[in-house]
Amino acid sequence: MITVTGLRKAYGEVVALDGVDLHVGKGEVFGVLGRSGAGKSTLLRCVNLLERPDEGTVTVDGRELTALGAADLRRARQRIGMIHQHFALLSSRTVAGNVAFPLEVMGVGRAARARRVAEMLDLVGLADRAGAYPAQLSGGQKQRVGIARALAAEPSVLLSDEATSALDPATTQSILALLRRLNRELGLTILLITHEMDVIKAVCDSAAIMSDGRIAEAGRIPDLLATPGSRLAAELFPLPPAEPGTVTVAVAADQTLLSRLTRAYDVDVAVVGGAVEQVAGAPAGRLRLRITGAGAADALTHLRERGLMPEEDR
Amino acid sequence: MTWSEMSPLLWEATGQTAVMVGWSTLFTVLFGLPLGVCLAGTDRAGLFPAPVVRRVLGLVVNVGRSLPFIVLMIAVIPVTRVLTGTTIGTAAAVVPLTIGAVPFFARLVETALREVGRDVVQAAEAMGAGRVTIVTRVLLPEALPGLVAGLTVAVVTLISYSAMAGVIGGGGLGDLAVRYGYQRFETTLMVVTVVVLVVVVQLAQTVGDAVARRLSHR
Numbered sequence: 158m159i160t161v162t163g164l165r166k167a168y169g170e171v172v173a174l175d176g177v178d179l180h181v182g183k184g185e186v187f188g189v190l191g192r193s194g195a196g197k198s199t200l201l202r203c204v205n206l207l208e209r210p211d212e213g214t215v216t217v218d219g220r221e222l223t224a225l226g227a228a229d230l231r232r233a234r235q236r237i238g239m240i241h242q243h244f245a246l247l248s249s250r251t252v253a254g255n256v257a258f259p260l261e262v263m264g265v266g267r268a269a270r271a272r273r274v275a276e277m278l279d280l281v282g283l284a285d286r287a288g289a290y291p292a293q294l295s296g297g298q299k300q301r302v303g304i305a306r307a308l309a310a311e312p313s314v315l316l317s318d319e320a321t322s323a324l325d326p327a328t329t330q331s332i333l334a335l336l337r338r339l340n341r342e343l344g345l346t347i348l349l350i351t352h353e354m355d356v357i358k359a360v361c362d363s364a365a366i367m368s369d370g371r372i373a374e375a376g377r378i379p380d381l382l383a384t385p386g387s388r389l390a391a392e393l394f395p396l397p398p399a400e401p402g403t404v405t406v407a408v409a410a411d412q413t414l415l416s417r418l419t420r421a422y423d424v425d426v427a428v429v430g431g432a433v434e435q436v437a438g439a440p441a442g443r444l445r446l447r448i449t450g451a452g453a454a455d456a457l458t459h460l461r462e463r464g465l466m467p468e469e470d471r
Numbered sequence: 472m473t474w475s476e477m478s479p480l481l482w483e484a485t486g487q488t489a490v491m492v493g494w495s496t497l498f499t500v501l502f503g504l505p506l507g508v509c510l511a512g513t514d515r516a517g518l519f520p521a522p523v524v525r526r527v528l529g530l531v532v533n534v535g536r537s538l539p540f541i542v543l544m545i546a547v548i549p550v551t552r553v554l555t556g557t558t559i560g561t562a563a564a565v566v567p568l569t570i571g572a573v574p575f576f577a578r579l580v581e582t583a584l585r586e587v588g589r590d591v592v593q594a595a596e597a598m599g600a601g602r603v604t605i606v607t608r609v610l611l612p613e614a615l616p617g618l619v620a621g622l623t624v625a626v627v628t629l630i631s632y633s634a635m636a637g638v639i640g641g642g643g644l645g646d647l648a649v650r651y652g653y654q655r656f657e658t659t660l661m662v663v664t665v666v667v668l669v670v671v672v673q674l675a676q677t678v679g680d681a682v683a684r685r686l687s688h689r
Contacts, residue, residue, distance in 0.1 A: 205597050234599035245594035248689050249612040259598040261608065290688035310598070 158183045158314060158346040159204060164213035166199055173199040174210065175370035181363070186340050186347045186437065188357040190389065191367035197350040200367065201318050204348060205237045206230060218313045235263050238307030242319035244299040246291040252278065252302050253287040259310045277305040281335065297328035304335065308345075315339075317349035321356060333359040337438070354393055358436050364389055378436050382443055383407035383464050394443040397430035404457065407465050408433050408442045414465070415446075422452030422459070472657050480647060480660070485667060487561050487642035491633045495568035496626055503573045503625070504618075506532070507580020508606060514585075518592065518602050518610075535574035540632045543571050544639060551639075564641030568632055576625040583617030584610050616687035623679025627672050634668075644668050 159181040166174040173196045181187040191197040202208040204215055206222050215222045220233055246255050253274050260270045278284045281301040291299055300320060307315055317336070321329040337360045339345050351357065357364050357378075365375035366389045374381065374389050382390045396405060408414065415426050426448055433442030448456050460466040506528070512518045513525035538546065544567040548558050551566040587610050595609045611618070634645020644664055652661025 207593055207597055231599040231601060234597060237597070239594065239597040241590060241594060243588075243590055245588070245590040247591060247609065247613060249615060249686075258595070258608070262595075262598055262600045262604060292689050306598075316597075 158185070158218060159187075159348055160214075160216040161200070161204065162214050164200065164203055164210045164215070166196075166203060166208060166210045172370050174203065174213075177213070177367075177370070177372055179365065179372060179375065181346060181348050183346055184340070184344045185363055186337070186361050187349070188361035188364040189348070189350045189367055189372075190352065190354070190357055190364060190392070191350070192352060195367040196370040197367045198318065199370075201316055201348065201350045204316055205234050205239060235259065235310050236312045236314070238310070238312035238315040240300065240303045240307050240315065240317050240320045242322050244291070244296075244303045244323075246299060246302055246306075248291055250290075251287065252283060252289050252291070252294070255291065255302055256305045256309050259306060263310055273309055274305075277309050280308070280339075281305045295328075296324050297331060300324065300328075300332050301335065304332075304339070308339070308343075313346060315345055315347045317347060317351075319351055320349065322351070322353065326355075329353075329355070330359065336360055358393060358434055360437060362437050366392065379407070379409040379439075379441055382409065382441055390443060393436075394432050394434075396443060396445050399445070400429065400447075403429050403445050403447045404460070404466055405431075406444050406446055406460060408440065408444055411465075412440055418448070418456050418459070422450070422456040424448050424450035424452050424456050472651075472660055477660050477663060480651065481644075481663065481667065484642060484644045484647040484664070485671075487646075488630065488633050488644045488671070490561055491564050491568055491636055491641055491643055492626065492629045494562075494565045495572060495629050495633075496622075498565065498569040499572040499576050499625055499629070500622065502569070503576035504580055506573060506577035507584065508610070510577055510581040511584035511610075512602075512606070516589070518605060532574040532577055535570065536578070538571075540567070540571050541635050541638065543567055544635060548639075559640035561636075561641050561643075563639055564633065564636035564643075567639075568629055568636070571632055572625050572629050575628060576621060579621030579624060580614075580618060583614040583621055586617055587613040616683045616689075619679060619683040619686060623676055623683070626675045626679070630668070630672055630675065644671075 161177060161179040164174045164177040177200055189197045189200060199208055203210045204217065206215065217233065217237060222230060222233055225233060247258065250258070256274045256277050257270050260273060265273070275284065278287055281304055283298060283301050283305065286294065286298065291302065294302065321332050324332060333356060336347060340347055349356065361378060363377045364381065366373045374387060381387045382394065384390065418424060419426055426446055429445040429447055431442060431444035433440050433444065510525065510528055513521040513528065515522060547567050547570050551563050552558050554566050555563050557563050591613060592605060592609060595605050633641070633643050636643050637646025637649055644667060648661055648664040651657040652664060
C-alpha cells in the first residue's frame with residue numbers, strides 16, 4: 158500500500174533521511190520507532206510529500222506520488238489521511254466544520270457533506286459534540302476529531318504523526334484502541350511514527366526502528382522478537398542482564414510452549430526474567446529461561462529448530 | 472459660543488470625519504488585506520515564497536509608513552488629482568488617508584496571519600487543499616479575530632489622521648478644533664470637540680474588541 162524506496166533528504170549539512178526503504182502492506186499497522194532527530198518525522202512527511210525528498214520514490218496505493226504534478230498530487234493527498242501530534246484543528250470551526258473541511262476541499266456537496274460528517278462523528282463517538290469548538294474539547298476528544306477529519310474523505314491510508322504523544326496514558330490507550338478498531342473495521346492501512354514503545358505494542362503488526370536517518374531494522378513484530386540481536390525486540394521487551402546457562406525465547410501465538418517442553422523433554426524450566434504482553438491483540442514477548450534436566454540439550458535443539466531462540470547465553 | 476451655534480458645526484464636522492474614515496477604511500481593507508496576505512505569503516516560510524517580491528513589497532510598505540501623514544498628504548496630491556479630479560475637500564482626503572493606512576494595516580494583517588499555526592496550514596496541505604483554499608478557508612478565518620483587532624487599530628489611526636485633513640480642506644472634527652478652538656479661541660468648542668473625538672475613538676475600540684472577542688473561539 159505504501160512503498161518507499163531510496164529516500165534521501167538533507168537540510169543543508171544535516172542528513173535527515175539517508176536512503177530509506179519501507180514497505181507497508183494493505184491493512185497493516187506499521188510503526189516507525191525512533192528518538193527525536195532520527196528522521197522518522199521527515200520520513201512520514203515525505204510519504205504525502207509535505208516534504209519533497211531529494212532522491213527516491215514514494216508510491217501510495219499504486220500511484221507514484223513523486224512523479225505527480227501539483228494538481229494530481231493534491232488529488233492524491235485527498236486519499237491519504239493524516240493525524241497530528243497537536244491535532245492541527247481549525248479553531249475557527251466547530252467540530253463538524255473541521256470534519257467537513259477535507260470534503261469541502263474535494264468539492265463534495267452540502268447534503269452529502271453533512272451526512273458524511275455525521276457518520277464520521279458517530280464512528281469516533283463524538284456525535285454529541287458536533288457544534289462544539291476545539292477549544293472546548295479535551296485532548297483526547299480533539300484527536301478524535303482529528304481522526305474523523307482524516308477519515309472523512311475515505312482514504313486508503315492513514316498517516317499518524319506522534320498522534321498520542323501529547324495525550325495522557327489513559328487517553329493514549331483509548332485513541333490507540335480506536336485506531337486498531339478502524340484498522341479492523343475499515344481495513345485501513347496505518348503508518349505511524351512514535352517514540353513510545355507502548356504505541357508499537359498496542360497497535361502495530363509491524364515495526365521499524367530508525368536512527369540517524371536510516372531504518373536499522375524492520376519486520377513483523379513476532380518475527381523481530383525471534384530475531385537474534387534484534388534492537389527492536391530489546392527495546393520492546395528489555396531483559397535482565399544475561400546469566401550463564403540461560404537462553405532467551407521468543408513467545409508468540411504458541412502459548413503452551415513451556416508446558417509442552419517440560420512434558421516432552423523431561424526438563425525443568427525456570428523463568429529468570431522477561432515479559433509477555435498483548436501486542437496488536439495477540440500475546441508476544443521474550444522470556445529468559447534456565448532449562449535444566451536430562452533432556453535439556455534436546456529441548457534447546459527443539460527451540461532452535463523452531464526459530465524461537467534468538468539468543469543463547471553462555 | 473452657545474450650544475445652538477456649536478451644534479450644527481459639530482454635526483457637520485462629525486459627518487465629514489465619518490465620511491473620510493468610512494471610505495478610507497473600506498479602501499484600506501480592500502487594498503491592505505491582499506497586500507498583507509502577499510507579505511505573509513511571500514515569506515520564506517510562507518505559502519508562496521518569493522523573497523524578491525517580498526523585499527520589494529516590504530520596501531514600499533516601509534516607505535509608506537515612514538512618511539509623517541501630513542507630509543504624505545501633500546506628497547500624494549498629484550495622485551489625488553488623478554483619482555478624484557480635485558485636490559481639496561472631503562473626497563480628496565480619502566486618497567491620502569487610504570494611502571497612509573494601507574501599509575500600516577497590511578503589516579497588521581501580516582502579523583495576524585503569521586499567528587496562524589504552521590501545523591494548521593500543513594494539515595490543510597496534507598488534505599490536498601490548494602493555496603487559494605488555504606488562504607480563504609484556513610488563514611483568513613483563523614486569523615479573523617486578529618484581523619478585526621488590526622482593523623480597529625487602523626480605524627483609530629484613520630480617525631487621528633483625518634484630524635489633519637483640514638490642511639487640504641477635508642474638514643472634520645480635527646479641522647473644527649483647529650479653526651474654531653485654536654484660531655478663534657473658542658475653548659468650549661475645543662473641549663466639546665475633544666470629548667467627541669474621545670467618545671468616537673472609544674466607541675470604535677469597544678465595538679472592535681467586542682467583535683474580535685465574539686469571533687475568537689480559542
